[in-house]
Amino acid sequence: MASVFSGAPPMSGPGYSFKQTPTVASSGNREHSFYPYTDNGGSTLGISGADFTILAGDTRSTSGYNINTRYAPKLFKIGSEGPDGAGARIVLSVVGFAADGDALKERLDTIVKMYKYQHGKPMSVAACAQRLSHILYNKRFFPYYVHAILGGLDEEGRGALYSYDPVGSYEREQCRAAGAAASLIMPFLDNQVNLKNQYMPGSGVGHALEQRVPEPLPKKDVEELVRDAFTSAVERHIEVGDGLQMMIITKDGIQETFNKLKED
Amino acid sequence: MNHLPQAWGRPRDDVYGAYDSSHLQTSGPNQHTQSPVVTGTSVVAVKFKDGVVIAADNLASYGSLARFTDVKRLRRFNSQVVVGFGGDVSDMQYLDRLLNSLDIRENYSSASDSPLHAKNLHTYLSKVMYKRRSDFNPLWNHLLVAGLDGEQKPFLASADLLGTTFASSTLATGFGAHLAQPILRRTVPDEDSVQKVTKEQAVELVKECMKVLFYRDARSMDKYSIAVVTKEGVDLKEDEKLEKQSWAFAEGIRGYGTQIN
Numbered sequence: 001m002a003s004v005f006s007g008a009p010p011m012s013g014p015g016y017s018f019k020q021t022p023t024v025a026s027s028g029n030r031e032h033s034f035y036p037y038t039d040n041g042g043s044t045l046g047i048s049g050a051d052f053t054i055l056a057g058d059t060r061s062t063s064g065y066n067i068n069t070r071y072a073p074k075l076f077k078i079g080s081e082g083p084d085g086a087g088a089r090i091v092l093s094v095v096g097f098a099a100d101g102d103a104l105k106e107r108l109d110t111i112v113k114m115y116k117y118q119h120g121k122p123m124s125v126a127a128c129a130q131r132l133s134h135i136l137y138n139k140r141f142f143p144y145y146v147h148a149i150l151g152g153l154d155e156e157g158r159g160a161l162y163s164y165d166p167v168g169s170y171e172r173e174q175c176r177a178a179g180a181a182a183s184l185i186m187p188f189l190d191n192q193v194n195l196k197n198q199y200m201p202g203s204g205v206g207h208a209l210e211q212r213v214p215e216p217l218p219k220k221d222v223e224e225l226v227r228d229a230f231t232s233a234v235e236r237h238i239e240v241g242d243g244l245q246m247m248i249i250t251k252d253g254i255q256e257t258f259n260k261l262k263e264d
Numbered sequence: 265m266n267h268l269p270q271a272w273g274r275p276r277d278d279v280y281g282a283y284d285s286s287h288l289q290t291s292g293p294n295q296h297t298q299s300p301v302v303t304g305t306s307v308v309a310v311k312f313k314d315g316v317v318i319a320a321d322n323l324a325s326y327g328s329l330a331r332f333t334d335v336k337r338l339r340r341f342n343s344q345v346v347v348g349f350g351g352d353v354s355d356m357q358y359l360d361r362l363l364n365s366l367d368i369r370e371n372y373s374s375a376s377d378s379p380l381h382a383k384n385l386h387t388y389l390s391k392v393m394y395k396r397r398s399d400f401n402p403l404w405n406h407l408l409v410a411g412l413d414g415e416q417k418p419f420l421a422s423a424d425l426l427g428t429t430f431a432s433s434t435l436a437t438g439f440g441a442h443l444a445q446p447i448l449r450r451t452v453p454d455e456d457s458v459q460k461v462t463k464e465q466a467v468e469l470v471k472e473c474m475k476v477l478f479y480r481d482a483r484s485m486d487k488y489s490i491a492v493v494t495k496e497g498v499d500l501k502e503d504e505k506l507e508k509q510s511w512a513f514a515e516g517i518r519g520y521g522t523q524i525n
Contacts, residue, residue, distance in 0.1 A: 033298045036397050038426055061430050066441050068422070069432035070454070099394055099427035142398075 037145045038063060040098040041239030043179035044074055045229060046149040047193060048159030050216040052250045053151035055093045056226045057179075058234070058261060059243035070242035070263060072098065074179075076105045077247070077254060078150075079112030079123065088254055090128055090152040091247045095179035096166070097145035104144045108132055125152035129162040129170060136168030143167050147178035152249055159216070159249075174214070181233035181240045188232070192225055193217065219248070227259070234262050300352035300404040302326050304337045305483045306440030307348035307408045308473045310448050311418040311433045311458045312466035315494035316410040318346055318420075319470045321478070322502070323485035324353045330485065338489045340498050341367065345382045345411035346491045347389070350437035351425065352404035359403060362392065382411030382419040382493075386429070394427025402426070406437040411493045418458065418493075433458050436473070439481040444473035463492060475506050 041062035046055045057074035060067060074095055077088035092108060094101030111131060115123040123131075129150050136144060143166040154160040163176040175193040177185035190196040195212040203210035217225075226246060234241045241261050248255040274283070302324050309318035324332035332353075339347045339360055347363070349356040366388070370380055380388075386409040396403050402425040413419040421431035433455050434448035451469055452461055461469075470490065478484050486506040492499045 034296070034397075034400060034402055036400065036402075036426060038428065040428065063428075066445075068428075069430040069435075071432075072430050097426075097428075099390075099397075099429065102429065103394060103427075 037097050037100075039096065039180075040068070040072075041180045042072075042074055042095050043177065043181035043185065043230070043233055043237070043240050044093040044095045044147070044149055045175075045177045045185055045189070045226060046093065046151050046161045046163070047175040047189070047217070047222045047225065048151065048161035048173075049219060049222055051153070051157055051159065052219050052222075052248055053091075053153065053159040053161050054219075054222050054226060054246060054248050055091045055149060055151045056230065056244060056246045057093050057095065058230060058240050059245055059258075060239065060241050061098060062239050065238075067242075073245055074101070075245050075247050076109070078105075078109050078128065079116060080109075085254070085256075089122060089249070090125055090150065091249055091254060092132075093149045093151075093178075094146045096147055100144040101146045104135065104146060104148065107135055111135075125150070125154055125160045125162075128152070129160075129172070132162075133164065133168040133170045136164060136166065138168075140167050147182075149176055149178055151247075153251065157251060174216075177229070179240075181237040184233050184236055185229045188229055189225070223248075230261060296401040300355075302331060302353040303483070304335065304350055304353055304356065305481055306436055306438040306444065306477055307337065307350045307406070308436040308440045308444045308448065308470055308477070309348060309408050309410045309420055309434070310452055310461075310466050310469055311420050312461040312463055313459050314418070314463065315412065315492060316346075316418050316420050317463070317466040317470045317490065317492050318348050318408060318410040319474055319488055319490040320348050320350070321474065321485045321488040323483070323487070325483045328482070330483075333485060333487065336489055336502050338491050338500060338502070339363065340491070340500050341385055341411075342379050343497045344493060344495075345380070345385050345409065346493055346498055346500065347385070348408040348410065348437075350406040350408075355403040355405050359389070359392070359405065359407075381414050382409055383413040383421075385409055385411070386419070386421045386423065390423035390427060390429045393423050393425060397425060397427050408435050408437060410491070412495065416495055439484070440473065440477060443476055443480060447473050447476060463494070467492065471507070475509060478506055478509070 042058050042060055044057035055075055059071045059073055061069050061072035075091055075093045077085035078090040078092050080086055080088035092105055094104055112123050112128055132150055145166055148164040150162040152160050162170050162172050164170045175189045177189055195214045198212040200210040200212055230244050242263050244259045244261050246257045304324055307320040320337040322334055323330055324335040337349045341363055389407055393403055404425050406424045408422050410420050420435055422435050423429050433452045436444040474488050478486050488504050489502040490504055
């Protein structure tokens, strides 16, 4: 009797029109139906040079086919002295689940600041890179669902770029694309930055072909590559667009630029 | 009549049987919100040159049943912030209590010359939402925070059950993201165009969106709340009625209902 006239709302939520709500509880354990992640789209890209590192990301935020906003930055200055980002020497870019990205940014920023207060010197990029790996791995079984790229200048003043997977595997690289359009941008970068499938003219045929040797590109060329990569990604990926944010890290500090991308 | 106090106010055991104590969950897993039960639909908001307009209807649905028709889903926080709630109503009421205690705490502890502004409140709420999702115990809401930021400039941002946050010159939750956003963006496509929009235009725009939502969102209602936040304070009206509805288009719709041809 009691079960038939149960006044409690049905366990699976209220039913819609004409649907008979269940009168008996379903047997067995109920699984969590809450999925704590989402994909906010967008793409990021980093290239390091001889004395600079460039990080870039589009500013669109999506959920499904909807555009949440046309300006949601994915690039963050780490360890700056004030809200305007003055004094920072490291840049973090995150793409994937934006809420995790923001949480990760906040944690790394705090750690780099605390390091400076406690040791009286700024954290090196190599140390920061390893610390970021540890932060990510610490959440190995409930990961931050993001692809992070960290950029700065190493102890010798050369451009330093580190890329991560969501659980903290990391590697120093010359260039890396991440996010929704990574599969579109990365092959382009392989060819243009690491000169893959490019051979010395007239060096022969077959095994005699001589690979062109990659060397650090000048800043102007890299900026052009970044712009080309994003304008092309915007054409072919619906989650990429609206704006291109770039941060160029040199010994003089971080220069930030913003350019419009197509909003379609 | 049972004279034992523990039975007072309870269904009679001899008629309805003893209370099924398995509902009390003395052991076994904690029960978290896995899906919303009583829900509110869209919240729409738009910035204009001196503030923000935000609106939500007064309906709380139980599935497809229009269950509660006088639920206020806009909450004034102080003289410069309004929060709009979409999603689960009980979680909204929890957040309402949370904001009440925050407000009281703030008024006692800090010098009141710098009250919490919209940006502060949005940061706070988004951290609450993110913490709860990380505990696998989400607050099933999509919030819009409208008001003025620390520099007295218009501020509008959103936070949802996953802790995702974003800010824009126009925002709408739920069905409104599909139906209202395109209408809002026609007038306010970007941050620059906010300066060209007056309060009257913004209010008119939001009212138009509420009308379109009432036409097409089956979980909506023609009674709504609307708030305008400016430097002069919050002007919150909680008992508005949709005006100038035109159902003439309904005549032309064939294939549904009772007509034969």
